Amino acid sequence: MEEQPSLISSKLFLKNRQVEVALSRAVLTWKEIKESKNRIPLIPQADLSHAVPVSEIVAVHKPEDEDQPQMRRTQKKNKESSQFVPYAFTVSYVRRMKQHQWQCSDVTFLCDSRGLCEQWIQVTNEQLSLLTNRPKSLLVYINPCGGKQRGKRIYEQKVAPVFRQAGIFTDVIVTERANHARDHLRTEANLDKYDGVVCVGGDGMFSEILHGLVIRTQRDHDVDQNRPDAELVSCLSRIGIIPAGSTDCICFATVGTNDPVTSALHIIVGDNQPMDVCSVHHKDSFLRYSVSLLGYGFYGDLLADSEKKRWLGPARYDLSGFKTFFCHNFYEGTVCFLPAEDSVGHPRDKLQCKSGCRICQHKLESKEKHKEMPEEKEKAGKDSNKGWNVVRGEFISVNSACMSCSCPRCPKGLSPSAHLADGTTDLILIKKCSRMNFFRHLFRHTNKQDQFDHSFVEVHRVKKFHFQPKVDSPEDQSYHPERTACGPKFSNPKISNYSTAVSSWTCDGEILHHAAIQVSVQHQLIRLFARGIEEQQ
Ligand SMILES: CCCCCCCCCCCCC/C=C/[C@@H](O)[C@H](COP(=O)(O)O)NC(=O)CCCCCCCCCCCCCCC
Ligand SMILES: Nc1ncnc2c1ncn2[C@@H]1O[C@H](COP(=O)(O)OP(=O)(O)O)[C@@H](O)[C@H]1O
């Protein structure tokens, strides 16, 4: 990085040692001034030198009350050594810890004049005010019932204090029922007042915010969401996720960890991660949007069963996973898909989507070019049914992962090389196989082996796909019989063969009421306060 001229630079004190502190437009640095190179200290001391990018400074302020005793102690010590240092300022900044976790660290510098201290605070604040991507005002929704029911406490104890420190104004709504946040965003919220929306909860709560924002944006622009080919309008508001749910895969896969303070810091520094969204339709009616896992068969049955065990908290998924695994159902149907261009890679190419991902950026550039394409040419492309592939068979599971879906349970994710913003989703087809083979496939999610390297697994990177069960589901026929114990439903009571049973879809952890669906990836429809997974330093 090119060295920039200092805006201010002074000799200050840090922990009773003299340091040279300098601030440029890009970076704040401090370096210890060693008295004499030959003098070796009796007790070895840690090196105080450090550099913090200005974009990662949370705030600069006078030391808070709790810092005062420490400051007074320092003053007393310095007085005794006839060096009186009464003024101080604290810089709070992002510190990277292990496994993508961020912490808010403080460093307090002592100055020998009030004027110098105030000058440092003013110059630093001026630089922070130039960072226009930072939110000043946020609308926060808390789900008090998600995960281990700790959403409210997590927000109040871990997140609100850092937002306060960064000078962010917040309006907080603790939801009182399911869909409260979605309905409020869709109809009431004055979004002009805020620079973003924060969701405190799990993937289900995120899904509410997603639906509220996307539905509102389409309505404001007169877009008919029921048309599967409608060109959707991207949402302007960015979404921040404070993880307080059971899986938290949307947070984990976009930030690298499910830690509330890390997420709060990504919001404060104003990160921006565009993200693809899948739209799900049944015939010509809109059903839902999805950003993580759309799963039919194994994951659909697992989720339907786990909903009855909500009281168990996150452990419900393990119990239902175990049960669903031993049911070993399979489902007959047809999958049609439109493969993505080769330029976006392949689910097995081991090219993980990282911060500033080239594949996602390349895709955005080609989208811009595509917009300039003459209308006739575009029409011709749309009209042809060319390029669609068909797979008919018996499936244990049909999964679509629009992102890696990495989460604490499965850190490499359901599709480790899926991209956050490339306009595609990874379609994973698990065909009928023995229970042992299915276990082998599942187990590979927990180690380094390729979970797609099995004869009964097919994986494709696609832009669109359709699924049609062999027999229409009750909902597809507008008929609602009782569910069977293990999850599958039978459209015809005479049919009691598992291969003809119908499952349901899980859509980011919410059950879909249709089995026959059309899915289309909406390129970069939303933006998050995140930056993707950073390379480990
Ligand atoms: C043998 C060990 C197998 C481990 C296999 C792990 C695969 C995990 C894939 C996880 C994909 C997660 C996709 C995320 C979906 C979420 O959007 C969604 C909603 O999240 P929320 O609750 O925060 O609102 N969450 C979910 O759908 C939960 C998925 C949970 C999957 C758990 C799978 C457990 C499988 C256990 C099999 C046990 C076999 C035992 C054989 C002796
Ligand atoms: N106040 C509330 N009471 C009951 N359910 C709620 C409330 N607020 C949100 N929900 C619903 O709770 C469900 C689970 O939320 P989520 O935060 O994803 O937790 P989890 O990860 O444990 O599933 C979502 O379907 C959401 O719509």
Ligand SMILES: [Ca+2]
């Ligand atoms: Ca994608």
